[in-house]
Amino acid sequence: MAAQSKRQQLVDTAILAPLDWIDERTAAVTGTKWFLFRNVPRDVSWSQTLGSAALTAFIVQALTGGILAMYYEPSAAIDPVTGKPVAYSTIESITSDLTLGWLVRGMHRWGASVFIILLFLHMGRVFLFGAYKYPRELTWITGVLILATGMLMGFTGYLLPWDQTAYWASAVGINLNGTAPFAGPWLAQFLAGGPEISTETLPKFYAMHMLLIPGLLIPLIGIHIYLVTRLGVPSPPWSSEAAGRERPPAQPTGARAGLVRGSGGD
Amino acid sequence: MSDLGHDTPHASGPSLWPIAFAIGVACLLLGLVISWIVAAIGAVIAVVFGVLWARDVTRDVREEVPHVEPETRAVADAPTAATQSSATPEPLEGYTRSRFLEASTLGLGAAIGAIVTLPVLGFTVLPSFTNLDETEADLGPIENFPEGTFVIATYLAQKAQGEVSRRTSFVRYNGLVENPANQGRREPSFTILYSRCVHLGCPVQPNGPIDEEAATKVGGVDLRPVLAQSFGCPCHGGLYDSEGNRRAGPPVRSLDRQEYSIRNGHLVLGPNYAVGNVSGTGATAAISRYPWSVPGTHVDGIEAWLYPIVPSQVTG
Numbered sequence: 001m002a003a004q005s006k007r008q009q010l011v012d013t014a015i016l017a018p019l020d021w022i023d024e025r026t027a028a029v030t031g032t033k034w035f036l037f038r039n040v041p042r043d044v045s046w047s048q049t050l051g052s053a054a055l056t057a058f059i060v061q062a063l064t065g066g067i068l069a070m071y072y073e074p075s076a077a078i079d080p081v082t083g084k085p086v087a088y089s090t091i092e093s094i095t096s097d098l099t100l101g102w103l104v105r106g107m108h109r110w111g112a113s114v115f116i117i118l119l120f121l122h123m124g125r126v127f128l129f130g131a132y133k134y135p136r137e138l139t140w141i142t143g144v145l146i147l148a149t150g151m152l153m154g155f156t157g158y159l160l161p162w163d164q165t166a167y168w169a170s171a172v173g174i175n176l177n178g179t180a181p182f183a184g185p186w187l188a189q190f191l192a193g194g195p196e197i198s199t200e201t202l203p204k205f206y207a208m209h210m211l212l213i214p215g216l217l218i219p220l221i222g223i224h225i226y227l228v229t230r231l232g233v234p235s236p237p238w239s240s241e242a243a244g245r246e247r248p249p250a251q252p253t254g255a256r257a258g259l260v261r262g263s264g265g266d
Numbered sequence: 267m268s269d270l271g272h273d274t275p276h277a278s279g280p281s282l283w284p285i286a287f288a289i290g291v292a293c294l295l296l297g298l299v300i301s302w303i304v305a306a307i308g309a310v311i312a313v314v315f316g317v318l319w320a321r322d323v324t325r326d327v328r329e330e331v332p333h334v335e336p337e338t339r340a341v342a343d344a345p346t347a348a349t350q351s352s353a354t355p356e357p358l359e360g361y362t363r364s365r366f367l368e369a370s371t372l373g374l375g376a377a378i379g380a381i382v383t384l385p386v387l388g389f390t391v392l393p394s395f396t397n398l399d400e401t402e403a404d405l406g407p408i409e410n411f412p413e414g415t416f417v418i419a420t421y422l423a424q425k426a427q428g429e430v431s432r433r434t435s436f437v438r439y440n441g442l443v444e445n446p447a448n449q450g451r452r453e454p455s456f457t458i459l460y461s462r463c464v465h466l467g468c469p470v471q472p473n474g475p476i477d478e479e480a481a482t483k484v485g486g487v488d489l490r491p492v493l494a495q496s497f498g499c500p501c502h503g504g505l506y507d508s509e510g511n512r513r514a515g516p517p518v519r520s521l522d523r524q525e526y527s528i529r530n531g532h533l534v535l536g537p538n539y540a541v542g543n544v545s546g547t548g549a550t551a552a553i554s555r556y557p558w559s560v561p562g563t564h565v566d567g568i569e570a571w572l573y574p575i576v577p578s579q580v581t582g
Contacts, residue, residue, distance in 0.1 A: 171468070174560075
């Protein structure tokens with residue numbers, strides 16, 4: 001036993017004491033525990049992981065996007081070496097010249113679709129489970145804003161390869177915005193930086209894609225996750241533990257007794 | 267004097283002189299950079315108002331504070347017994363120093379925020395509407411345009427922009443036509459349809475065979491005659507007739523047209539304008555023209571009420 005207690009002492013001084021030191025000043029450990037070690041209903045399933053999956057997809061997008069930005073250049077000027085626009089040339093070189101560039105670009109390009117698809121699946125799950133109801137209305141609203149900004153990311157990112165698909169898809173997208181009543185034509189001209197897409201449109205979309213919209217999206221995700229952590233995960237609609245109802249006193253056994261947050265437990 | 271004990275917080279009376287003192291100091295510092303006279307004036311201001319400030323805050327230490335009778339008002343109505351009986355009346359809800367500081371901090375913060383934000387917002391939005399180059403494109407001698415046939419003209423709208431500004435227009439020479447506005451002189455007439463679909467801006471294509479053998483390239487402008495009596499859009503199936511009127515599909519108006527002028531025998535394209543409907547054909551066509559707007563916006567009918575002011579009406 002002496003050896004174990006010695007080991008315990010070692011753990012205390014090497015790990016726990018520094019953690020305590022940090023926690024006393026920042027509440028970081030308490031906060032992490034609050035965030036990670038939460039009670040969830042016993043009858044949660046894989047469907048409740050779609051939100052985390054979307055978050056993971058977003059993190060992949062953020063990381064791969066940051067790395068792509070090291071090699072991509074949002075310029076419509078003609079590259080004297082390749083004779084093509086600089087933006088398109090850098091995309092070409094990322095895809096075919098740079099080591100593993102094809103992989104990172106592919107992750108970013110396909111990951112964008114994955115992110116949006118996961119957002120929709122997550123949204124559908126929340127809707128069908130009624131998980132948007134009291135007290136989680138604001139979680140739903142921030143989620144809708146995340147979906148909107150996520151689609152803005154897709155819209156602005158699509159132009160960046162600066163090829164024919166990018167150009168015409170963005171032209172259609174900009175003009176779609178232009179059909180909105182009253183402000184539409186003004187919005188379209190703002191987005192294109194003039195009556196039509198020009199060399200100024202590309203860096204404008206890049207700045208929005210890289211800086212402005214992430215600056216909006218990341219705080220929204222933070223608020224969304226905070227709300228999820230604070231309010232907890234509701235049990236599914238078929239749960240024996242209907243939300244807001246007191247746990248029936250006579251449960252058959254412990255097996256079907258869901259652990260509903262806030263219901264008091266045993 | 268009994269209340270002068272240490273447990274009683276002492277605050278000097280309010281004084282406005284620190285403001286003038288601060289102005290003096292600022293003036294002094296500014297003067298150090300720009301001129302000694304300004305510095306001297308600043309120093310004088312700072313000293314004078316510094317002294318006044320010091321006098322203000324030390325008044326109750328230096329001399330007996332004159333006892334001022336509290337103001338009273340004759341009470342018109344007979345006061346209720348309750349208010350009379352209360353020995354110490356409730357202190358009035360005053361505009362306290364902390365509330366003043368709170369309001370001024372918020373107000374100043376808002377003002378500073380606005381001063382910083384407004385120019386930035388302006389810079390974000392305005393260049394899209396103000397820094398617009400006049401677009402003119404020289405399509406070369408008018409002899410290159412055979413009468414009665416459309417020619418696909420591809421040109422750079424803005425040379426400085428490069429390939430991004432490559433545009434396509436369908437140009438048809440309608441022959442010499444008497445111009446009543448110019449003393450009945452016979453002048454060349456053109457029908458110039460801009461190739462951008464007025465549904466959502468895809469490139470409209472002529473429905474007909476292109477005479478590649480007659481294709482010419484004049485000064486960076488590609489000219490390709492085409493036998494076409496209609497134009498179709500590959501994106502969403504819009505269809506237009508030879509005057510640009512919508513015949514099928516989702517477009518909401520007729521194809522945009524372009525102003526033109528003849529200069530030194532050259533056809534020069536000017537700005538675009540939107541077209542509601544065209545009746546008649548060729549040189550005698552009656553065109554209902556409107557200020558140019560983005561594709562997808564109605565220019566006539568009740569739907570046009572949704573777009574009361576479009577950017578081209580403001581920026582010209």
